[in-house]
Amino acid sequence: MAPAAAPDGDGAQIIEPQPEVDESVISIPTLSVTEAEVGDEDEEAEEDAPDDPIDPARLSAPRKKKRKSKTTASRGPTALPKYRGNGFEEYFADPPMTPQEAMEEKQEIYSPRMQSCIQRFRSRRRIQYPRTTYFDDYLFLGGVDTKPGAYTGLDPKELKQLTAAQRREATSRDVIYEGTGAGGRFYDGDETKWTVDFAGVAAGFLSRAIIPLTGLQTGPMEDAIDVVENFLRYVLHHDVCPEYEENVKEALKVCLMAREEWPMLNSLQTALPGLFNFAATELFSKTDPDAWAFDLFQIPEGFDAKSVFYSVVTMLEDFKAFEHLFGKSVEVVDQYECTLEITKVNLPAKELIEQFQKLAITIDDNKKIRLLPMGKVTLKPAVIEDGWVEPDIQHPLLGEEIDLYFEQNILANLKPGMKMTLEICDLGSDVRFVKRIRKIVPSFYTFLAQELMIHFRAPQENDRPAPSVHDPTAEDNQPMEE
Structure with missing residues (x-):
């Protein structure tokens, strides 16, 4: 900084020598500036600025005291930094303890x-x-x-x-x-x-x-x-x-x-019911057109239920089902709703996938429908608890395991332990298809009795008169509880 100038009696400027000042630190009352706190831009502005003696009145003005925030240590043991985020960030971890x-x-x-x-x-x-x-x-x-x-x-x-x-x-x-x-x-x-x-x-x-x-x-x-x-x-x-x-x-x-x-x-939600189960429902249970809700599942244009159903049966090489279905008048012999648990998911083998990739059903205007490879799931009788008292009805499958066919994209989203409440149609000779799925729950599904207490209120004595033949509006005339 330039030395301060003092006028003499004739108005001339006499430059008084000033003691050397360490420019790295300039100390004045209540003010301290260091090189680390001043950037290059501030230094350039200071060199170009005119000399201006510091006003003592400005320095003596009272300054507001900044409220010092407590340090992490002063806030007690195991205290966390205040600027730690909300604690749910991906890589957040509690700090180590002494x-x-x-x-x-x-x-x-x-x-x-x-x-x-x-x-x-x-x-x-x-x-x-x-x-x-x-x-x-x-x-x-x-x-x-x-x-x-x-x-x-x-x-x-x-x-x-x-x-x-x-x-x-x-x-x-x-x-x-x-x-x-x-x-x-x-x-x-x-x-x-x-x-x-x-x-x-x-x-x-x-x-x-x-x-x-x-x-x-x-x-x-x-x-x-x-x-x-x-x-x-x-x-x-x-x-x-x-x-x-x-x-x-x-x-x-x-x-x-x-x-x-x-x-x-x-x-x-977008994969069910699959073309196979939808085609079977169309062929053998057409009296219930609302069996499946198609808000998300899309049916291809020109869909032919008979072609799809029998093409899948043929490709699966299930000879027992093939002999039962072909050349006969087939009808639904039994229909029931039950709850089943998946015990095994059988994805289609590599050879079967290759065969389905070669299959295409030709419809009008030379359009073709491609079928996804089929596999099956093995299920056993189960119960999905939900807090409701269910009548004690004998399970229609009597403890036996059954197999149901689904497309590959559906099987990929199923795993053992999942439970389903569904409506099944039986065509005889162990040939079944799914007409409706009412509920699917994950493998870790658990019902806790504490759920029943959500709206529970302890009973209290009521001294207000109840409605009677003499005063049928007694309850309506009662003052509201605060």
Whole structure:
């Protein structure tokens, strides 16, 4: 910087020598600028600027104090950085802990076990809507009360007087009861009526509750699975319940199965029923034209049911079926609805695929219909529990396994363990086709009785008079409850 100039009595400028100044650091009261903080552009502007003595009044003006944010260390042990994201990023991981922090978690933080774990998980993850809804529903199925706690209206001044752990406990919305406080709707600490099953709760949530919550749309479904998976990994990482470590790992496997199987089942919406089963329905059960809904499945123009059905039977080389179907008047001898579980998926062999690739059914105007290679699935009788009381009816298949034919693109989206409720038509001689599929569930499908408690309200005494012949409108005239 240029030296400061002072005028003499004649108005001439006398240049007084100034002490050498280290240009790397210029220190003035309440101001410090270093080379590291000044860029090249600022230096050039400073050289071109006219000399201007610093105004002492400007330096003596009061400056606002910046509120210093607490450091990670001052916020207590096991605190996370404030700019860590929301905790659900693809490569997010909890930071490593010191031995002292690990001991504190084990002896103090997680002494009440799962309740503290859930509360701390919420505080260390920035769970926002709709993930909050997914997490609440998941916890509810596990017997955890997630309603707002009784201390949500606590004075902030009173909260400041509490420790971080006490503050988290007072403002918590997740409660695991240990007595009659549950009121019959949640877990009450009675091990004779409840069991700890991380895998079962995850399966129940990801096979049933996830459907109305996400509509099985890809994005929301991934978020719902991610919330459960993230929580389970948190339980493992912090060693919350080591005695159930294997069960927690099984629950993580359920999350992987959900990621694999739900897209498969979604793909079946455009693949079912397949040309073979549709052709069989057209030929032998035409009295029910609405057996299949064709919102997504497309029927090729000029489709001929008879050509497709008998071409497939011929290509499969099932001689028993061939002898029964050809040269005879065939009708449906039995029709029934049943629930079956897939035990084996038999994809078409390489030779059969090559034969189907050479097959083309010619229709009018020289148009051709190509048929996909056919395979079959082996199924056995099963039950899909859903909370409804079903009449005790003897299963029509009496425990036997059956085979059903499907196209290759359908078989690719089926796996052993999946269950289906379907309507089957029997043509005799073990020749069957699928007339309607009412439901397909993944292999990890689980019904939890806790689902029945979603809308449960404890009965209360009512002292209001009931309607009678003397006062039929008694109930209508009652004041509304607040």
